[in-house]
Amino acid sequence: MRDPKTARRDRRSRFEQRLRGRIPKPPGRAIDPARGQGRFADDEDDAPTPGRGGLVGGVVNRLGPKGRFLAAAVVIGALITAGDLFWERYTNQTAISADHANAAQVGLGHSLYDQHCAFCHGADLVGKPGWDGDYPDGGRPPLPLEGTAPIWRLSDRDLFDVIKFGGQPFSPPSYRNEMPAFEADLADADIWAIIAFIKSRWPEDVHTRQKEAAAEQGS
Structure with missing residues (x-):
């Protein structure tokens, strides 16, 4: 099975070849192959990679500092609530008065x-x-x-x-x-x-x- 990055590089190479040899150049205008490279570069940037945490890592990266702070606050609040409920249940089950x-x-x-x-x-x-x-x-x-x-x-x-x-x-x-x-x-x-x-x-x-x-x- 081909590596996704290798496949994208091959597609980009074929795209540049078409730009250079197969697509007619309009009069007075030169085609810059670099214009097409951004399209594939964006794909590579957005694609999840093992080093970036996959889907979860991508979502966290898109949240920004404020979003990550709010997400952390929600998680901490949920943990505190769960702890309180567990403690109440435990104390009720072991009450001696x-x-x-x-x-x-x-x-x-x-x-x-x-x-x-x-x-x-x-x-x-x-x-x-x-x-x-x-x-x-x-x-x-x-x-x-x-x-x-x-x-x-x-x-x-x-x-x-x-x-x-x-x-x-x-x-x-x-x-x-x-x-x-x-x-x-x-x-x-x-x-x-x-x-x-x-x-x-x-x-x-x-x-x-x-x-x-x-x-x-x-x-």
Whole structure:
């Protein structure tokens, strides 16, 4: 297979021969073979060569300094965004606490709540009617989780344990607690995300009450 540069040189040589010997010269005008050389020289300049990076190198060379700067900025921005997304995903998958101010964790928790909790506790976290009645033997309807029920008496760790292991292990033997366990369905980080979502719906005074209750239990 012939080298492209050799082929172009051969075409240029044949073109010059035609100019010199085969094309009639107009009266009073001399034909300059150099006029045709520019045509082939341009082809050689534009053609990608191994030393110039091929197609990508040609595009980069045509961008100019400003274009290359903008392209580099776009690439760097894309890498930073990808890194942030990876870090958020990693931290959510390895979370060991609930942070109701973490938008990414709250968003994950919202999605998981809709899948696993909303059927009983309601999409708006208001629970089922009659939850505040007297149920000495158990069977209490699902409680509200948006702050009206006294779940603020439980620490985040207590909430985690109830979601993971169910309510029965933390109730008297004679009391029927129908809160199911999600240990087989949810990873620990998923449970923390659900708690973060639930607490994101609490008013500020409920957060304060939970902190005070935790302080009293710790004293």
